[in-house]
Amino acid sequence: MDELKEIARLREQLNRAGYEYYVLDNPTMSDYDYDHALRRLEELEAAHPEAVTPDSPTQRVGGQALEAFTQVTHRVPLESLQDVFDFDELRAFDQRVRGVEAEVSYSVEPKVDGLSVALEYQDGLFVRGATRGDGSVGEDVTENLRTVKSIPLRIPEVPGTFIVRGEVYMPKKVFHALNEEREKRGEALFANPRNAAAGSLRQLDPKIAAQRKLDIAVFNIQWAENVEFHSHTEGLNFLADKGFKVIPHAICQTIEQAVAQVEAIGEGREHYPFDIDGAVIKVDDLAQRQTLGSTAKFPRWAAAYKYPPEVKPSRVTDIVIQVGRTGVLTPKAVLEPVRLAGTTVTNATLHNQDFIAEKDIRIGDTVLVRKAGEIIPEVLSVVLDKRPADAQPYLFPQVCPECGAPVERDEDGAHIRCTGAECPAQLLRTLAHFASRDAMDIEGLGIAVVENLVGAGLVKTPGDLYFLKEEDVAALERMGKKSAQNLLAAIEKSKQQDLSRLIYAFGIRQVGQKTGKVLSGRFGSLDALQGASVEELTAVEDIGEITARSIVDWFHSPQSLHLIARLKEAGVNMLAQQKGEDQRFAGKTFVLTGSLERFTRDEATKMIEDRGGKAAGSVSKKTTYVVAGEAAGSKLRKAQELGIPVLTEEEFLQLMD
Ligand code: AMP
Ligand code: ZN
Numbered sequence: 001m002d003e004l005k006e007i008a009r010l011r012e013q014l015n016r017a018g019y020e021y022y023v024l025d026n027p028t029m030s031d032y033d034y035d036h037a038l039r040r041l042e043e044l045e046a047a048h049p050e051a052v053t054p055d056s057p058t059q060r061v062g063g064q065a066l067e068a069f070t071q072v073t074h075r076v077p078l079e080s081l082q083d084v085f086d087f088d089e090l091r092a093f094d095q096r097v098r099g100v101e102a103e104v105s106y107s108v109e110p111k112v113d114g115l116s117v118a119l120e121y122q123d124g125l126f127v128r129g130a131t132r133g134d135g136s137v138g139e140d141v142t143e144n145l146r147t148v149k150s151i152p153l154r155i156p157e158v159p160g161t162f163i164v165r166g167e168v169y170m171p172k173k174v175f176h177a178l179n180e181e182r183e184k185r186g187e188a189l190f191a192n193p194r195n196a197a198a199g200s201l202r203q204l205d206p207k208i209a210a211q212r213k214l215d216i217a218v219f220n221i222q223w224a225e226n227v228e229f230h231s232h233t234e235g236l237n238f239l240a241d242k243g244f245k246v247i248p249h250a251i252c253q254t255i256e257q258a259v260a261q262v263e264a265i266g267e268g269r270e271h272y273p274f275d276i277d278g279a280v281i282k283v284d285d286l287a288q289r290q291t292l293g294s295t296a297k298f299p300r301w302a303a304a305y306k307y308p309p310e311v312k313p314s315r316v317t318d319i320v321i322q323v324g325r326t327g328v329l330t331p332k333a334v335l336e337p338v339r340l341a342g343t344t345v346t347n348a349t350l351h352n353q354d355f356i357a358e359k360d361i362r363i364g365d366t367v368l369v370r371k372a373g374e375i376i377p378e379v380l381s382v383v384l385d386k387r388p389a390d391a392q393p394y395l396f397p398q399v400c401p402e403c404g405a406p407v408e409r410d411e412d413g414a415h416i417r418c419t420g421a422e423c424p425a426q427l428l429r430t431l432a433h434f435a436s437r438d439a440m441d442i443e444g445l446g447i448a449v450v451e452n453l454v455g456a457g458l459v460k461t462p463g464d465l466y467f468l469k470e471e472d473v474a475a476l477e478r479m480g481k482k483s484a485q486n487l488l489a490a491i492e493k494s495k496q497q498d499l500s501r502l503i504y505a506f507g508i509r510q511v512g513q514k515t516g517k518v519l520s521g522r523f524g525s526l527d528a529l530q531g532a533s534v535e536e537l538t539a540v541e542d543i544g545e546i547t548a549r550s551i552v553d554w555f556h557s558p559q560s561l562h563l564i565a566r567l568k569e570a571g572v573n574m575l576a577q578q579k580g581e582d583q584r585f586a587g588k589t590f591v592l593t594g595s596l597e598r599f600t601r602d603e604a605t606k607m608i609e610d611r612g613g614k615a616a617g618s619v620s621k622k623t624t625y626v627v628a629g630e631a632a633g634s635k636l637r638k639a640q641e642l643g644i645p646v647l648t649e650e651e652f653l654q655l656m657d
Pocket of ligand 2: 302400402404418420425
């Protein structure tokens with residue numbers, strides 16, 4: 001039947017094109033044609049499920065998400081390598097080798113900083129892939145490895161079991177794009193491509209792994225049947241022949257050649273698509289490897305040279321402050337461009353205020369900069385001899401460079417944070433928090449929609465949410481009339497949320513959900529809370545000095561006042577609706593008399609009522625307590641006559657604790 005022939009033809013054509021694209025890096029088919037052909041193949045396979053073969057390009061992302069990975073015992077252990085840290089150690093390694101085998105040649109290869117895996121083929125078909133694990137037992141990550149396009153799903157004319165070892169990595173380009181994407185979405189960033197590759201390879205859902213565009217460089221045949229190899233080079237050539245992407249390798253006859261090659265790899269590291277954490281030198285002849293053997297930990301025929309992190313001087317031309325999404329101010333040194341570990345470095349992190357102070361880094365200083373691998377460059381120290389005479393100690397800003405609000409030291413001590421309620425740098429996060437389930441609970445206002453609104457300039461503070469116009473929202477990408485209506489309805493509904501949620505939604509430092517409830521119960525209205533002093537606040541159960549100060553500061557900042565005014569204008573509820581959980585005054589009646597200093601009568605009444613008590617106007621036998629301020633008159637006398645306990649303001653407040 002023609003369609004079956006077409007399936008076979010498309011499969012061949014697409015596998016070939018994939019090989020040319022992913023392994024040879026030499027595309028012969030346009031993306032358009034490829035996608036088109038793949039679609040056709042999918043259609044045909046849907047009509048002829050019996051004709052789907054495991055090596056069909058449609059089968060790279062087929063598998064279901066797993067519950068957990070199963071363990072795999074490696075047929076041949078994935079050995080580790082002996083590290084050497086300088087060229088003399090490398091020469092000593094050569095001496096040891098030549099003590100056993102006088103005539104050797106070495107294969108010198110970059111040491112890919114990724115994850116070691118074993119790929120197993122049965123009669124040419126890729127059947128299993130496993131991580132290295134502890135070298136003897138790893139995890140079965142076959143489904144994820146199938147998504148790696150440079151791994152051939154079928155290799156021609158290799159009967160029996162065939163196992164090849166390689167290093168899976170995330171190409172540097174993919175890594176940077178991924179982190180950019182994650183940054184936009186407010187997700188945690190991967191520290192380096194290795195971590196990103198590890199996280200991707202251990203995804204239980206192969207669909208996620210597929211999006212990560214992992215790649216592989218294979219560097220060893222672990223097991224082969226019916227084929228014999230005499231040297232490592234022969235093995236690598238065989239692998240290349242079978243369609244694998246093979247590690248770049250050079251053959252060196254002497255250790256000095258090998259040293260030069262190791263140096264060349266280090267200098268050219270930026271040109272590799274992967275990060276390297278060293279170079280590997282291996283005896284090429286397999287019989288010689290046999291003779292040399294292995295120690296308990298690693299083979300005696302190979303060594304891994306680790307490049308020292310490069311350190312270079314540069315001059316600090318400026319110190320700039322970036323405000324992160326959480327409001328943390330991070331200082332950065334702007335440097336005169338310097339080549340380091342294969343890239344041009346123009347700035348370095350200074351971590352925080354204390355770091356600058358400790359090292360006394362000043363603008364104009366010459367500093368030593370280090371960059372290890374892909375990690376952000378760092379300032380190691382100041383070269384004091386080169387300090388310009390007029391260099392001044394660096395003064396950390398007291399206000400946020402983005403919004404001008406005062407900054408404060410974080411509770412953990414290290415970070416300096418902007419306190420602005422409407423700080424543009426923190427806007428996405430502020431809004432997402434404001435709308436979150438435990439705060440104002442605005443359905444449909446997730447981070448993507450928040451980004452959308454902010455990106456279009458429709459929202460600059462949480463207050464703006466309540467002034468959105470349907471036509472503006474509907475005009476946004478991925479929105480439309482219906483979802484705009486739903487969103488606005490949800491925002492409208494949130495106006496009625498309880499005060500406790502609003503207080504929490506402000507994102508005041510130290511004020512979590514629970515404190516929001518306590519404050520709402522105690523003060524009853526936003527106005528009352530806003531007028532509270534540090535003393536009044538610390539008098540509240542569970543509220544300490546730091547929290548009290550943070551609240552008072554927040555309510556005194558112009559941005560907060562602007563935000564509150566805007567919310568008021570919108571008609572957002574600012575009163576406590578829910579009865580407090582605390583009913584300690586149930587059945588008790590209070591009478592207030594004299595002029596109170598710590599609170600108004602209204603506030604005191606509220607405090608009593610919130611706890612289930614009653615505030616009465618005159619003293620009777622039913623009165624439980626009289627609270628007497630300055631210059632109390634007849635009511636106080638009456639209380640004394642009736643023998644009713646009289647409380648000072650202080651004593652009254654103590655009842656709240
Ligand atoms: P180590 O983990 O430091 O003992 O180094 C050994 C690891 O280096 C192996 O597990 C491999 O994953 C990795 N590796 C990367 N590139 C190569 C290579 N070209 N040859 C051998 N091992 C390599
Ligand atoms: Zn700010």
